[in-house]
Amino acid sequence: xxxxxxxxxxxxxxxxxxxxxxxxxxxxxxxxxxxxxIEWRDAWDKMVKAGTPIPPExxxxxxxxxxxxxxxxxxxxxxxxxxxxxxxxxxxKQEVGTVERSAISYGWCEAWVRRxxxxxxxxxxxxxxxxxxxxxxxxxxxxxxxxxxxxxNPLRSLPDGYSHYGxxxxxxxxxxxxxxxxxxxxxxxxAPGEQELMEAALSGIRRPDRERPLELPEGDFMRLLFLxxxxxxxxxxxxxxxxxxNVDLHKKxxxxxxxxxxxxxxxxxxxxxxxxxxxxxxxxxxPKGLVFPFWKGTEEDVKRCSGRLSHRFTDAxxxxxxEDITEHDLRHEATCRWxxxxxxxxxxxxxxxxxxxxxxxxxxxxxxxxxxxxxxEDLAARLWAAPA
Numbered sequence: 072x073x074x075x076x077x078x079x080x081x082x083x084x085x086x087x088x089x090x091x092x093x094x095x096x097x098x099x100x101x102x103x104x105x106x107x108x109i110e111w112r113d114a115w116d117k118m119v120k121a122g123t124p125i126p127p128e129x130x131x132x133x134x135x136x137x138x139x140x141x142x143x144x145x146x147x148x149x150x151x152x153x154x155x156x157x158x159x160x161x162x163x164k165q166e167v168g169t170v171e172r173s174a175i176s177y178g179w180c181e182a183w184v185r186r187x188x189x190x191x192x193x194x195x196x197x198x199x200x201x202x203x204x205x206x207x208x209x210x211x212x213x214x215x216x217x218x219x220x221x222x223x224n225p226l227r228s229l230p231d232g233y234s235h236y237g238x239x240x241x242x243x244x245x246x247x248x249x250x251x252x253x254x255x256x257x258x259x260x261x262a263p264g265e266q267e268l269m270e271a272a273l274s275g276i277r278r279p280d281r282e283r284p285l286e287l288p289e290g291d292f293m294r295l296l297f298l299x300x301x302x303x304x305x306x307x308x309x310x311x312x313x314x315x316x317n318v319d320l321h322k323k324x325x326x327x328x329x330x331x332x333x334x335x336x337x338x339x340x341x342x343x344x345x346x347x348x349x350x351x352x353x354x355x356x357x358p359k360g361l362v363f364p365f366w367k368g369t370e371e372d373v374k375r376c377s378g379r380l381s382h383r384f385t386d387a388x389x390x391x392x393x394e395d396i397t398e399h400d401l402r403h404e405a406t407c408r409w410x411x412x413x414x415x416x417x418x419x420x421x422x423x424x425x426x427x428x429x430x431x432x433x434x435x436x437x438x439x440x441x442x443x444x445x446x447x448e449d450l451a452a453r454l455w456a457a458p459a
Contacts (some may be wrong), residue, residue: 079101084107111176126373138170144162185243198233304409326330
């Protein structure tokens with residue numbers, strides 16, 4: 072056993088450090104493995120030899136900021152945390168909030184990632200989301216504390232591919248009767264005829280093999296919502312929050328409030344109204360208020376409304392016989408339709424930069440490559456239609 076380190080009855084490793092400025096002259100730290108304890112001890116020795124002041128949280132036993140809960144709170148108090156990160160950090164406070172910040176070594180980071188794989192069986196994308204959120208919180212505290220000069224964030228040292236299940240991870244997960252998770256890449260588009268099946272289901276038309284039609288509240292508006300997303304590329308939240316005052320039928324433009332916001336800033340983007348959508352909007356045009364009747368108009372109702380509409384779409388897909396499609400696949404469909412749009416002469420109508428703009432992607436973004444799910448059969452048909 073390394074100097075100053077002992078293994079406890081629970082299997083963890085306890086490190087004892089001594090310094091004249093510490094309460095009682097010493098302090099104890101817990102680590103999941105011996106390597107993490109040695110790593111932290113060596114970093115402590117370097118700090119002491121360099122004459123770096125002892126961090127305040129070590130001088131005040133029980134100080135909240137000495138735990139990850141304190142680190143997370145400090146980051147949240149800056150007001151610079153995205154909404155998605157706020158939700159993730161709330162979960163992390165419950166899961167790892169009691170861990171001492173001083174115990175966050177590279178070894179701890181590796182052990183935490185493995186626990187998320189083996190114990191929680193999380194998907195790689197979820198693991199990256201949690202690591203990213205906590206890493207940003209640690210970065211914020213390091214930047215704000217002068218005595219942390221030269222200290223690095225060990226989460227930033229995790230190698231590429233850390234979230235994917237390696238051979239050892241697969242063995243451990245399989246041993247407890249679970250399956251190794253993989254990143255899911257969505258490449259589902261509406262095949263010919265599937266849009267009509269969805270419109271029929273949402274319009275209350277009974278399938279020949281069913282006893283009764285699909286009954287959804289505000290069914291006519293559900294059909295309009297479906298087509299609105301398909302012909303604009305709006306996200307679900309962006310679609311049901313659109314106001315009539317932001318629909319200009321004269322200029323044939325829709326002003327969409329983007330759901331991807333930072334620091335409370337409200338951002339809009341302009342989307343042209345396609346010819347397929349124009350008559351549907353014109354038929355129900357009102358002077359003001361919401362285009363769709365699903366949302367109560369408050370920020371508190373956003374999550375509930377999104378969940379309810381997602382479930383309705385799931386029911387509609389099931390009734391239409393499209394079990395393998397999701398609401399978000401419609402945004403992929405819309406992106407491809409913008410790219411495939413042609414003018415009367417058969418030339419491509421929109422430039423890539425213009426599609427980036429109307430879809431709400433920043434300059435230099437690679438999102439178009441992710442969302443452009445072009446069908447192989449369409450590419451083959453276009454190839455053989457061209458002269459040899």
